[in-house]
């Protein structure tokens with residue numbers, strides 16, 4: 001059995017579970033507080049805090065894991081990064097009180113105190129810039145520190161920016177961009193690597209499918225050349241005969257979901273009929 005460490009709660013846990021489900025690795029038989037669950041196949045999920053996952057995987061207690069890229073960097077352990085999972089997007093930023101007069105990283109003076117749940121990354125970032133700050137490690141709610149006089153500035157995660165705003169803080173600089181990652185133990189043997197390669201492909205096929213739709217339409221044969229321009233598909237559209245279709249043929253293609261509205265209108269303008277758009281579960285190139 002290969003152990004995959006997954007976040008037990010918090011920001012990433014629901015989306016991780018959904019991704020694995022969509023890849024056919026359903027988290028089975030997990031009660032609210034269960035610490036492990038079978039994922040089907042040769043995988044077993046172990047549910048731990050997102051923060052602990054880099055350590056567990058780096059130690060080989062789990063052969064792979066999913067956690068934030070921010071936490072992987074903060075841990076500073078050697079890990080193989082197998083795939084960016086594209087959700088959990090956020091940034092680790094330097095922020096200061098609106099009324100502090102600090103608007104750029106250069107305004108941070110030597111000796112200032114910086115509250116952060118990411119003390120290692122914070123220390124390293126300022127050090128690299130030649131700024132000598134004192135890091136005040138906290139385990140959460142760093143945004144309150146400047147108001148309590150515990151620190152002058154903070155280094156914290158943000159995505160929508162509403163927490164910073166609510167706390168009267170202004171973003172000054174970005175330390176790191178993050179999203180959820182699939183990481184692996186560097187000491188895995190050949191067999192584990194093969195299984196993890198299959199896992200990576202399965203998860204990748206779900207991610208690839210999410211931004212795409214499968215489109216079918218009947219179009220006049222005479223407009224096929226123009227249809228090709230509208231429907232590039234992966235390797236150009238598949239063209240299928242329609243029984244008793246007269247002048248019409250069916251075209252099938254995988255298209256971007258972002259442009260589907262325009263694509264459908266363009267097909268209609270070319271005489272397309274019976275247009276059907278469906279979701280794709282998985283897509284392997």
Ligand SMILES: Nc1ncnc2c1ncn2[C@@H]1O[C@H](COP(=O)(O)OP(=O)(O)OP(=O)(O)O)[C@@H](O)[C@H]1O
Nearest residue numbers: 010011012049050051068071088089090157158159
């Ligand atoms: N606002 C956000 N938007 C998007 N992703 C985020 C956001 N905040 C955190 N994340 C991502 O989710 C990861 C886990 O954060 P989360 O808040 O769930 O856990 P935690 O606060 O470290 O743990 P716990 O809830 O157990 O104390 C972060 O390391 C980051 O990668």
Ligand SMILES: O=P(O)(O)OC[C@H]1O[C@H](OP(=O)(O)OP(=O)(O)O)[C@H](O)[C@@H]1O
Nearest residue numbers: 011140141157158159160161162163164
């Ligand atoms: O830019 P925003 O969209 O406002 O998000 C930023 C907030 O999200 C995270 O906290 P979270 O909500 O995970 O709570 P936590 O402090 O309990 O981890 C992060 O620590 C910020 O406080």
Ligand SMILES: [Mg+2]
Nearest residue numbers: 010011140157
């Ligand atoms: Mg959090």
